[in-house]
Amino acid sequence: MNEGNTDVLFAEERQAAIAKMVQELGKVRVPDLVAFFKMSPATIRGDLRDLEAKGLIKRTHGGAIPGDAPPVGFEPDNTDKTAKALPLKQAIAKRAAGLVEDGDIILLDAGITTKAMCEYLQEKQNLTVLVNDIEIASMLEHFDNVSVVLIGGLLRRGFHCTVGPFAVKLLSELNVDKTFLGTNAFSVRKGCTTPDMNQAEVKRTMIRIATQVVLLCDSAKIGKNSFVQFADPGEIDLVITDSRISAQHLREMTEAGLEVMVEHVG
Known part of the structure; x- marks a missing residue:
């Protein structure tokens, strides 16, 4: 293990680093982590x-080994995601689009399910749609009934x-009627989480x-936890699943x- 960094990391960053070490080294010991991160044994434990609890490691006597979950920070890119559970995502997207009213100002989170909503928005009138997803913006560009606001920032x-402080600053200055949100995982205990x-x-x-x-969450993601929490269950007004x-x-x-709307899928 390399010599520790004396800078104090935030808990999320420290845990990400620990999980990465476990994956790379195969096993870590509490005393080594204490020395590396300059933290107390109680904090490391x-x-x-x-x-x-997130399935990223398994604790052993005095340390940890890799868990069954993928390494922290792993997330399939959009090419891989598109091929998975597409009928479920399309059904959820159609139901979500039905909640949009003429004249609404809405925000579509980045993702496959929110992208699938676009085709069902063509029949709406006088919409303003905020997006941080370049592909969604490109699709909506061709809709005469939609004004598109593309949120800038660091390209992921x-x-x-787009993500990062510039995207956050731009968003924080705006208000919308409805946000249609995606997630990598959702549980009643941990809420919405992402890598x-x-x-x-x-x-x-x-x-x-x-x-x-409005949370758009196919059933495969429910009961799961990822690395970083971004919403408590109480912050979600409606969950649409399959x-x-x-x-x-x-x-x-x-x-x-929670109010849950279940879309039937054959």
Whole structure:
């Protein structure tokens, strides 16, 4: 293990670094992590508990080994995502588009499901659509009924979207009627989570500026946790998912006070 960095990292950054070390080294020990990060043993053990709860590592006596989950920070790019669960995403997208009213100012989060909403927006009138996804902006450019506001920022390679402080600043100065939000994972305990810290901050801002927040989440993502939380369940006004959701997950969500709209998929 390399000599430690004396700079104090935020908890999220430190845990990301720990998870990466576990994946690369195959095994780490608490004393080594204490020395490397200049943190107390109690803090490091807390980090390991959090990472184990997310499925990123497995704790051992005095240390940790890799878990079954992919390495922290892993996320399939949009090419891989498009091929997975596309019928589910299209069904969810169609239902979500039905919530859009003429004259609305809406925000579409980056992602495959929000991109699929575009074809169903052509029949609406006088829409203003904010996007940080270059592909979505390109699609909407051809719709005469839509004014497109493209949010600038740092390009996230492989995902065709903008993130970073400039994107957050631009978004924070605006207000929208509805935000249609994607997520990598959702659970009643942890809320909405994503592997990328920059993406998480953009999503938090998208939530803050909206009158209504609609989460588009296919059933495969429910009951899962990723690395960074960007929304508590209570910040979501409506969840749209598909009929493959388990009865247990649906019950947990409704008992937690979430409004859930289930779109039937054959």
